[in-house]
Amino acid sequence: MTQLLQKIFERVFAPGHPAGAAEQDALLHQAVDHLVQRIDPGLCALGDYQARLRPAVELALEHIDGIVEAVPEGFVCSRRNYLQDRRVNAFFVSPDHLSEVFSASRELRDLFQADAALEQAWGLLCMRRRQQRRLGMGLLGDTLVRDLAQQVVSFGKHQLLSPGEDLAAARKALKCCIFNNLLDYIKTGLVTGSDDRAANFGGGGGDNGGASPSAIAFRAPVRAMPLRQRLQRVVEGLRQPQRFVRLRQLELRLDRMGVMQEAADVDRLLEPLRLSEIEIAGRGARVAALVAVRREDLLPAQDMARNAEIFLAM
Numbered sequence: 001m002t003q004l005l006q007k008i009f010e011r012v013f014a015p016g017h018p019a020g021a022a023e024q025d026a027l028l029h030q031a032v033d034h035l036v037q038r039i040d041p042g043l044c045a046l047g048d049y050q051a052r053l054r055p056a057v058e059l060a061l062e063h064i065d066g067i068v069e070a071v072p073e074g075f076v077c078s079r080r081n082y083l084q085d086r087r088v089n090a091f092f093v094s095p096d097h098l099s100e101v102f103s104a105s106r107e108l109r110d111l112f113q114a115d116a117a118l119e120q121a122w123g124l125l126c127m128r129r130r131q132q133r134r135l136g137m138g139l140l141g142d143t144l145v146r147d148l149a150q151q152v153v154s155f156g157k158h159q160l161l162s163p164g165e166d167l168a169a170a171r172k173a174l175k176c177c178i179f180n181n182l183l184d185y186i187k188t189g190l191v192t193g194s195d196d197r198a199a200n201f202g203g204g205g206g207d208n209g210g211a212s213p214s215a216i217a218f219r220a221p222v223r224a225m226p227l228r229q230r231l232q233r234v235v236e237g238l239r240q241p242q243r244f245v246r247l248r249q250l251e252l253r254l255d256r257m258g259v260m261q262e263a264a265d266v267d268r269l270l271e272p273l274r275l276s277e278i279e280i281a282g283r284g285a286r287v288a289a290l291v292a293v294r295r296e297d298l299l300p301a302q303d304m305a306r307n308a309e310i311f312l313a314m
Helices: 002-011 021-039 041-045 049-069 086-091 095-103 106-114 167-189 193-199 213-239 301-306
Strands: 120-140 143-164 245-252 273-280 284-294
Touching: 002 021, 002 049, 002 167, 021 041, 021 049, 021 167, 041 213, 049 167, 049 213, 049 245, 086 143, 086 273, 086 284, 095 143, 106 120, 106 143, 120 167, 120 273, 143 167, 143 284, 167 213, 167 284
Parallel strands: none
Antiparallel strands: 120 143, 120 284, 245 273, 273 284
16 A cells, blocks of 8 residues: 555645546545554444545654654765764764665665665654763863763664665655554554453354344344443544654754764854654654765675664664
8 A cells, every 4th residue: 555655645645736626526425444454343333434544644644754854955965975974973983884684674775676776765864862971082272171071972783774766755665654553553553452341242152152133132232332432432542642652852062972072162062953753653763864875885695684683672
């Protein structure tokens, strides 16, 4: 269903809303059916499931679209500009580290393999931001001081997600990934124990559980009630997408060693490093940057095999 979701973000939520009313209606109708099949196909038994879910699905899709569109414009992340671009220098320990991270993406390798003419691809680089206090040497005013308390920022647990041939494709792939993860999150959160007990009320042996016709007639509305309860929980989850995914913009002033600079003298302050942190429920916050990756920066397959153990914990 990735193609359907990509088309929805491209046709329904793009600036100017390229799709007409009839096309929008058809696409969102399919989106609701996709959601139900992924979360609980039994909800189709409720005749009004489309009407109940449609507004909530639109709200969730709009929130996710806004989150991803708010991630700053992408930049080239390569060995060539490691020393020139402060973002690249801050994110990776070395040019070799950069190559190891991007080479670990099977999706990226497959993308390059599928198109021999493709020299550059785009994707979302995700990292954990770590901030630690340490004693080091630094300037306090104009005086060089030893054992100065410093805050050091570093980045780890790198992953490249949702690679695409261009920046627009990478953004759409990321939106689809977040939406599908939201659906899985809602599905996991559904409490089914009480539903199952209610649905099996009056059970016993035989095809009808040994129940009398009156018991069978009673069971139908009881089964419908748990389904409506489940539908309501799905609607509530979709109506609060901000509880699942949030975006926070940060500005950090870091020197080449990753030390935060907070000197009172404005002339000494470095140009801020502007970061976007995406926080997904249950997975913590990660710095997210849309980056272009060059084919030339990937390691040969045999070199990647030797470094595979580095990424087993990702």
